[in-house]
Each structure stands twice: as C-alpha cells, then as structure tokens.
Amino acid sequence: MDFDWTDEDRAFRERVRDFLARELPADWAEMSRHGPGSKEQTAFSLEFCPKLAAAGLLVPHWPAEWGGSARPAWEHFILGEEMWAAGEPRGAQYMNVNWIGPTLMRFGTDEQKRRYIPPMAAGKAIWCQGFSEPNAGSDLGSLRTRADRDGDDYVINGQKIWTSYAGLAEHCFLLARTGQGNGKAGIAIFLVPMATPGIDVRSIPSLIGHGDIHETFFTDVRVPASARLGQKGEAWSIINYSLANERVGIARYELADRVLGRMVDELTQRGLFDDPVVRMRAGSAAAACDAARILVHRTVDKRSRGEVLGAEASIARVAVADAETVVTDFALDFLPDAFSGPGDLAVQTHHERAIVTGIASGSIEIQLGIIAQRWLGLPREMR
Amino acid sequence: MRFAPNEDQATFLGVLDQMAEGHEAHWRTSPDWSRFDWSAAFDRMLEDNGFLDCAREETLGLVAAAALTHRVARLPVLAECAASSVLRPMVGAELPRPIAVVEGRDDAATRFLTVARSVILIEADGIRTAVLTPNAVAPVDSLFAYPMGRLTPGATDWRAADADPQRVRNAWRAALAAELGGVLKGGLDAVVAYVKDRHQFGRPLGSFQAIQHRLASAAAKIEAAYWLALKAAHSLDPADAMGALGFVQEAATRITNDLHQFMGAMGLTLEHPLHRWTYRARLLRSAMGGAGTHLQGVADTRWRAA
Numbered sequence: 001m002d003f004d005w006t007d008e009d010r011a012f013r014e015r016v017r018d019f020l021a022r023e024l025p026a027d028w029a030e031m032s033r034h035g036p037g038s039k040e041q042t043a044f045s046l047e048f049c050p051k052l053a054a055a056g057l058l059v060p061h062w063p064a065e066w067g068g069s070a071r072p073a074w075e076h077f078i079l080g081e082e083m084w085a086a087g088e089p090r091g092a093q094y095m096n097v098n099w100i101g102p103t104l105m106r107f108g109t110d111e112q113k114r115r116y117i118p119p120m121a122a123g124k125a126i127w128c129q130g131f132s133e134p135n136a137g138s139d140l141g142s143l144r145t146r147a148d149r150d151g152d153d154y155v156i157n158g159q160k161i162w163t164s165y166a167g168l169a170e171h172c173f174l175l176a177r178t179g180q181g182n183g184k185a186g187i188a189i190f191l192v193p194m195a196t197p198g199i200d201v202r203s204i205p206s207l208i209g210h211g212d213i214h215e216t217f218f219t220d221v222r223v224p225a226s227a228r229l230g231q232k233g234e235a236w237s238i239i240n241y242s243l244a245n246e247r248v249g250i251a252r253y254e255l256a257d258r259v260l261g262r263m264v265d266e267l268t269q270r271g272l273f274d275d276p277v278v279r280m281r282a283g284s285a286a287a288a289c290d291a292a293r294i295l296v297h298r299t300v301d302k303r304s305r306g307e308v309l310g311a312e313a314s315i316a317r318v319a320v321a322d323a324e325t326v327v328t329d330f331a332l333d334f335l336p337d338a339f340s341g342p343g344d345l346a347v348q349t350h351h352e353r354a355i356v357t358g359i360a361s362g363s364i365e366i367q368l369g370i371i372a373q374r375w376l377g378l379p380r381e382m383r
Numbered sequence: 384m385r386f387a388p389n390e391d392q393a394t395f396l397g398v399l400d401q402m403a404e405g406h407e408a409h410w411r412t413s414p415d416w417s418r419f420d421w422s423a424a425f426d427r428m429l430e431d432n433g434f435l436d437c438a439r440e441e442t443l444g445l446v447a448a449a450a451l452t453h454r455v456a457r458l459p460v461l462a463e464c465a466a467s468s469v470l471r472p473m474v475g476a477e478l479p480r481p482i483a484v485v486e487g488r489d490d491a492a493t494r495f496l497t498v499a500r501s502v503i504l505i506e507a508d509g510i511r512t513a514v515l516t517p518n519a520v521a522p523v524d525s526l527f528a529y530p531m532g533r534l535t536p537g538a539t540d541w542r543a544a545d546a547d548p549q550r551v552r553n554a555w556r557a558a559l560a561a562e563l564g565g566v567l568k569g570g571l572d573a574v575v576a577y578v579k580d581r582h583q584f585g586r587p588l589g590s591f592q593a594i595q596h597r598l599a600s601a602a603a604k605i606e607a608a609y610w611l612a613l614k615a616a617h618s619l620d621p622a623d624a625m626g627a628l629g630f631v632q633e634a635a636t637r638i639t640n641d642l643h644q645f646m647g648a649m650g651l652t653l654e655h656p657l658h659r660w661t662y663r664a665r666l667l668r669s670a671m672g673g674a675g676t677h678l679q680g681v682a683d684t685r686w687r688a689a
Contacts (some may be wrong), residue, residue, distance in 0.1 A: 001392060001446045002385045003614040009384075196560065236492060264686050273686070278680055283678030287630040288625075291607035294614060300385040318603040352476055365592075372595035378576050379590040 003294075012075050016057060016082045023051060024089060027278070030343045035352075036094065039338050042126060042211070049123025052090070059097055059121050064245040066105060066113070068119025073304035077164065077168030077297070078089060081251040085258050087349065092165035097121040098249030098308040099242045100127050101175055103370070104191075106251040107238050111193060128169035128194070130160045131239075131342015133329045136164075136338060138277035138366050139234070141184040147176035148227075154178070154190065154228065156198075166201045167215035169194050173320030174218075175239065184236040189229040194222050208356045244309040246361045252353070259350040260285050263335050266344070278334055284324045292316065292323040306345040313369035321364050324354040386610070390486070391442040392450070395434075399454055402428060407577040410459035410656045418653075419528040421498055422460035426481060428537050435467040435480070437619055445469060445554065449616035453609060456565025457572065459656035461529065463495050469558035470503055473551050474544040476512050478503070484555065488669055489534050492523045492652040494666060496532030502539065505671075510544040510551050528662035553624035556671055557615035560627035564608035567631070570660035571601055574642045577649070587599070588645065597641050604634040622684040628670070629677030635664045649657070 005013075019186075022127070031040050052058040053067070061076035080098070083090055090097070101120045104113055119125040136143035137266050140297045145158025156176055166172065172192045181188025194201070199219035204213045230238050264282055267273045295316035295343025297311055331338060338347040358364040388396060402408070407425040408477035429435055434451055437443040448468035455464040471478055484498035485491065487506060497520055498500070504511040513519075519538040525531040544551075575598060578589035588594055611627035639661045643650045650657045671677070 001388055001613060001617065004616045006384060065488055106425060108436070122620060179673075191511070262613075273682075276675075277684040279679045280675050281678075283626070283629060283683075283684070284633060284674075285683035286622075286627040286681050287611075287633075287678060290626050291604075291630055293602075294610045295607055297384060298386050298610060305387065315603045315606050318600065319607050322603075365596065368596040369592070370597040371599035373591075376595075378424060378575065378579060378595050378598070379587050381590050381592050381595070 009078060013078045018080055019052070019055060019057060020082065020086050020089070023048060024086065028087065028089070032089070033209075033345060033349050036042055036210050037089045037092045037167065037211035037213075038209055039168065039211060041089070041091045042165075042168045044089065045093050046124060048089045048278045049091075049093050051076075051123075053121060053123040058090075058123050059101065062101065062105070062121065066101070066117045068221055073196050077251070077300045080249065081140075081254040082179075082348055083214075084251045084381065085254040092169065093123060093125065094250070095129065095164070095246075096125055096127055099245040103238060103242045105230070106241070107234070112229065116191065118377075124382075125171070126165065126169045126377070127171045127173060128214075128216075129164045130166070130172045130174035132162045133159060134161050138363050140239070141187070142182055143175055143177060143187065145174075147178050147188060147190060147223075149178070149225070150201055150222075152207070152225055153222050153223060156190065156192070156218045156223065158210040158218050160216040160218070161214075162204075163201070163210060163214045163216040166194070166216045167203050167211050168225065170217070172199075173242075175235070176218075185233055187235045188225055188232075189235045189238060190227045191229055192223055192227060198222070207351055221268065241361060244313040245303075251296070253289045253296065253323050256354065257286070257289040257293075259346050260289065260327050262344065262346055263331060263338075266338075267334060272334070281330055282331070285323070285330045288319075288323040288326040292319040296317045298375060299367060300359065311370050313356060314362075314370040315375065315380075317361065317367050318364060318371065321357045324357045328354050389442060391440070392447050393445055395437060395443055396450060396454070398432075399434060401601065402432070402455060403458060408458045408460050412654055416653045418526070419530065420460045421530055422462055423498075425458075425460055426462035428466070429462055429464060434669075435464065435471070438468060438472040440490050443656045445557070445616040445619070446613050448472075449557055449613050452558050452588045453561040453565035453568070453612065456562045459569065459659055463498070465555075465558040465562050466495075466503060469554050469602060473554055474503055474510055474512055474546045476542075476544060478512055479514060481542065483532075487536065489539070490536065492525060492531050492533050494527065495527035496520045496529055496534065497530040499521045499532075502534070503544070505542065505552060505555060507547075508548065510546050510548050512544050513539045513541050515539070526662060528659045529666060529667040545662060547568035548591040549564075549621065550619055552671070553619045553621055554616070556624035556628040556630050556677070557619070558611055559667060560608065560612035560615060560624070560631050563628075563631045563635060563664060563670075564612055564662045566660050566667065567601070567608070567635060568605050570639060570642045570657055571598065571605060571666070573655075573657055573660070574598070574650075575600055577655075578645055579666075589676075594645055598645070603630075604638060608634065622681050623685065625677040625680040629674045629681060632668050632670070632674035632677065634679060635668045 059068045060071035128213045147154040174190045178188045193354045200217040202215045338344040426542040452465045466482040467480045481499045483495040483502045485504045486608040520532040523531040608631035615623040615627040
C-alpha cells in the first residue's frame with residue numbers, strides 16, 4: 001500500500017495546471033458560472049478540447065488506437081480533478097472522457113467505435129445522456145420509451161427528462177425498451193443522432209446552470225438497427241458499468257476543497273479565522289473532503305488494475321455528497337454575504353453545483369441501498 | 384498510489400484473519416459480567432507469532448501495523464496492539480509488553496495499565512518511557528471497556544525516549560484512528576449479522592430501508608476512516624494524522640448510537656458483545672484531545688502553519 005503521488009503524477013498535474021493557466025480566458029470565472037451545458041461553455045469547449053487533445057491532455061488514458069497514449073488511469077483522474085476544480089472547461093465533453101467513450105470502446109461494434117470515438121478523442125463531440133423519464137427516475141429499470149423493430153430500423157417513441165446537455169448535443173446515449181414487459185431485460189441502448197427527425201428538446205430552467213437539463217421528446221424517430229449498442233440482454237450490465245464510472249467521474253471534492261481554501265483566506269483577511277469554532281468547522285470540512293478524495297482514489301486504483309467497480313463507487317459517492325454538504329454549510333454559516341451581490345463567484349458556483357450531488361448519477365438513497373445490499377449483504381427490501 | 388497490499392502485506396493480513404477466527408479471539412460472556420474480556424492468550428499469540436514487530440519489516444511497515452491494529456480492534460476480545468505495533472518501534476526501546484500509553488497527565492485513568500508491563504508517556508515536549516514495577520499501578524473502576532488503572536505518584540522511573548515527539552504523536556494519532564475505525568467496524572459487523580437474523584413484521588429487520596440506509600451511511604464513514612488511518616500511518620504527516628483521528632472521532636458517537644438503536648434491548652445486555660465496542664469507542668472518542676482538538680489542528684496545520 002502506498003498513498004503518495006509518483007513524481008510522474010505530480011509532473012503531470014503541473015502540466016495540466018500550466019495548460020489551464022495558459023488557455024483559460026480572463027473572463028473564465030464569469031463564463032463558467034453558466035454551467036458545463038450552457039451555450040457559452042459548450043462553444044468554449046469546442047475550442048478548448050481540441051487544444052487539450054493536441055497537447056495529449058484530453059484522453060491520455062485511452063489506448064493509442066483511439067487517440068490516447070495508454071497512460072495510467074491516475075492521469076485521467078488528475079485531469080478530472082484539475083478540470084472540475086477549474087469550472088470544467090471541457091463542458092459536456094467530460095462525459096465522453098469519463099464514461100461514454102470507455103463504454104463504446106468496451107461494448108461497441110467496430111463501426112460504432114470508428115464513427116463515434118475519433119470525434120470524442122479530437123474534442124469535437126457533444127453527447128447527451130437519455131436515461132431518466134417522467135416515471136422512471138431512481139427506478140430506471142421501469143422506463144417506458146419504446147424502440148420497436150421495423151425492418152432494418154428501430155422506431156423510437158417516448159419521453160426523457162433531466163436529459164443532461166440535450167440542447168446542444170449531436171448524439172444521445174439513449175435507453176429504450178425493445179422487449180415486452182416492464183423488466184430490465186427488455187431495455188436496450190441506442191446511439192441516436194440528435195438531428196434525426198422526430199426529436200424535440202425543451203430546456204428546463206434550473207438551479208444548476210443554463211442548458212444542463214432538458215425534456216426530450218421522441219416521436220417516430222427512426223434509427224438503423226446498427227445504432228443499437230451491445231447484445232440482446234446486455235444493456236443493464238452496460239448501464240451499471242457506465243453509472244459506476246459516472247458516479248466517481250466528477251471530482252466534486254476537489255472544487256469543494258479549493259473553495260474551502262478560498263473561504264479560509266477570506267475569513268483570515270477579515271480576522272475571523274482566529275475563532276476556534278470556525279477553525280474546527282474548517283478542519284472538519286477539510287477532513288470530509290479528504291475522506292471523499294481517498295474513497296474516490298480507491299475506485300481509481302481498482303479500475304487501474306482492470307477490476308470492475310461495484311459498491312465502492314457508491315461508498316465514494318456518499319462521501320462526496322457529505323463533503324459537499326459540509327463545505328456548503330461552512331459557507332452559509334461563516335460567509336453568508338458571498339451569496340448576494342457580486343459576492344464570491346467561486347463560492348456561488350460551487351454552491352450551485354453542489355446541490356445536485358445527492359441526486360445525479362443515482363440518488364444518494366439508491367447509493368445507500370446498493371451499499372446495504374451489495375456491501376453489507378443485507379436482504380433486499382420486500383415490496 | 385496503490386491501495387492493494389503488496390505480497391507480504393497480503394500474506395500478513397491473510398494469516399491474521401485466520402488467527403482472528405480462532406477460539407482465543409471468539410466472543411464469550413465474562414463469568415463476572417465484566418465490561419471487557421482481556422484475552423491474555425490472544426495477546427500472547429500476536430506477540431509470539433511476530434505480528435507486533437511488523438513495522439520493522441521493510442515490506443510491511445507502519446501501514447501494516449495500522450491495518451493490524453484495525454483488525455484486532457474488530458474483535459470482541461481485547462488485546463494490546465496499537466502501542467506495541469506502532470509506537471514501540473519508534474521510541475527506541477525494547478519495552479516489555481503489553482504497553483500502556485499515558486497522554487499528557489500521568490495521573491489520568493488510563494487503559495491497559497493494569498495488564499501492562501511498561502508505559503509510554505506522550506507529553507507536549509517529549510516522550511518518556513518506563514518499565515512498570517508491581518506497585519506502580521492502582522486499578523480504577525470504569526464504564527469504559529478496558530482494564531483501567533492509574534499510575535501511583537512517584538512510583539515510576541521515567542526515562543526520556545530518543546524519538547521525535549511530533550513523529551510519535553502523529554503515529555499514535557494514526558494508530559488510534561485505525562483502532563477506533565476497527566472498533567466501529569466490529570460493532571457494525573455484529574449489528575449487520577443481527578438485523579439479517581432478527582425478524583419482525585414477518586421480515587428481517589435488515590430489509591427495512593430505514594435501517595439499511597443508516598447502516599450504509601455508517602459503513603461509508605467506517606470505510607473512509609480505515610483508508611484515512613492507513614494513509615496517515617504511511618505519511619505520518621500531521622494534517623493526515625489529525626484529519627484521520629478527528630474524522631473518526633467526530634463520526635463515532637452517531638455510529639455507535641445507531642448500532643445500539645438497531646440492536647434494541649439486546650444491545651443493552653451483557654450477553655451480547657456490542658457493548659464492548661461501544662465502550663471502547665466512548666473512550667477513544669476523547670483520545671489525544673478528541674475531535675475538536677484534531678479538527679482545529681487540521682485547520683492550523685493546513686492554513687496557519689506559516
């Protein structure tokens with residue numbers, strides 16, 4: 001067991017920081033307030049990500065065959081920590097890096113890989129995630145959107161909601177039901193171009209940034225059978241693989257920790273950090289961030305050894321949500337004026353992003369259920 | 384960064400697991416309904432099999448000592464492990480064991496003193512050690528689930544230890560964090576077994592979501608505590624050590640109270656071992672100054688060190 005970064009890891013982090021210092025514009029703090037799915041940040045990501053790719057910093061952990069350098073999984077995570085802490089200049093493209101690309105590499109056909117992965121590796125692909133429906137949120141397995149076979153095509157009808165980044169996306173990673181009945185076995189995954197006739201997207205105004213969540217309607221949307229990802233009956237395991245990667249994909253603790261540091265600097269300047277209560281709460285928040293960080297790092301370590309993530313990802317996610325709450329409470333208790341007027345942009349941005357942590361990628365209640373049943377071995381709740 | 388144990392550490396922990404399954408480590412009620420079960424036999428097994436010297440082995444190190452401390456703390460029986468495996472190699476003395484650790488005031492009621500053969504005193508400005516003489520300790524009745532004693536004034540021949548006090552303090556904090564994490568894990572495992580077995584309303588208690596979620600929250604804290612403690616033992620960095628101990632001390636009472644809640648009246652009896660973990664956790668919660676001291680220490684180390 002060894003908990004130190006290697007010299008190589010440290011050098012890589014410095015390289016990423018230098019790149020960010022060089023490439024982020026002067027008004028980035030203001031721009032990044034709008035959220036990764038906003039028009040401003042999406043447009044910026046389409047300039048920024050190709051530069052990242054050219055510098056070998058977009059998908060260094062991917063195999064060379066798909067535009068990477070087969071670098072260790074740790075580099076992927078160092079990148080994720082630095083990018084999220086900087087306000088996520090990759091916009092929605094972080095999803096490609098974290099889970100859509102790896103999922104296609106693992107489960108896609110040769111044609112799907114050739115078509116979709118190179119634009120991701122070049123930093124020019126915006127995808128959205130078509131999972132939740134009005135009646136299928138935490139109970140994702142009960143989704144109703146249908147994909148019915150018609151000759152060589154599937155015809156998709158249904159409605160998605162909370163669809164991340166749908167407004168500006170070119171493709172959707174879509175879940176739909178092909179089989180009969182309500183079970184998970186009847187679910188399939190489709191890779192759907194958003195320009196296909198019959199797709200209607202409505203942005204939902206939200207607390208978490210402009211352009212992040214949407215309603216998406218599918219009316220007689222026709223896609224070829226080749227748009228289906230994975231074999232029959234394989235979709236639910238692919239979804240679990242994707243979600244496990246997604247849950248720990250965003251390094252939320254890193255932004256929380258850095259915002260905590262900014263708040264301490266501000267309180268020190270105001271002469272308020274001598275208060276032992278403030279210092280204890282700051283220490284508690286720092287420890288919560290460290291707890292989240294080490295549990296996420298454990299999942300990275302496991303993945304770096306080629307092991308599939310299980311309940312460890314849910315344990316890490318619960319710790320991340322705790323850290324977000326503790327840091328947010330610290331801000332509200334000791335720097336309430338940061339939230340009004342010009343305030344502190346970083347504190348405000350963190351606060352707006354933090355509120356989603358217990359809901360996105362499977363609610364905390366779902367994570368706790370996974371921990372209870374798969375980690376502690378408790379019996380499934382009887383229904 | 385590597386979370387998996389190396390080959391030697393994996394073997395070490397595997398053999399330890401086997402030993403922890405032996406009858407010397409099993410739960411049994413005390414004939415006199417004592418709050419603790421000091422297992423001289425298991426304690427001796429740890430020593431005789433060389434487990435307590437693991438920190439001196441290059442391929443095992445203090446991380447293995449912290450993992451050992453955590454594993455032993457999970458048991459319903461009591462053995463002295465943290466001081467012997469983590470501190471003894473650092474204080475430069477071949478102290479006879481079991482070893483008690485006195486923090487700050489040498490007149491405080493201290494765990495293990497009545498079974499200890501030597502003592503380490505951790506003071507603000509230095510570390511001292513002593514071999515205990517027969518009249519040096521008076522037993523103390525206590526609610527805590529340890530053999531408690533108090534040093535007799537003037538009966539201890541202290542010697543200054545040739546050790547960096549800060550390094551020793553950080554190692555002790557890491558050891559205590561590992562121990563308290565193990566104590567909480569021992570209690571959690573016992574309660575998980577109970578709620579799988581105990582049926583009410585025609586179903587296992589552990590199938591109720593209200594119980595599952597609180598046990599899962601406890602499990603997440605306990606997992607974090609384990610890794611933070613091992614990292615602290617690896618680095619001996621003051622912020623890591625105080626963060627690890629402060630984190631688990633802050634979480635301890637909520638977890639032990641929940642564990643008792645789900646065990647119901649059975650957890651109030653001395654016929655089930657839960658009380659042993661609870662009343663170890665109650666003592667360890669305040670060790671080295673408690674969560675408030677350590678969390679302030681994290682803040683001071685991180686932001687006011689300059």
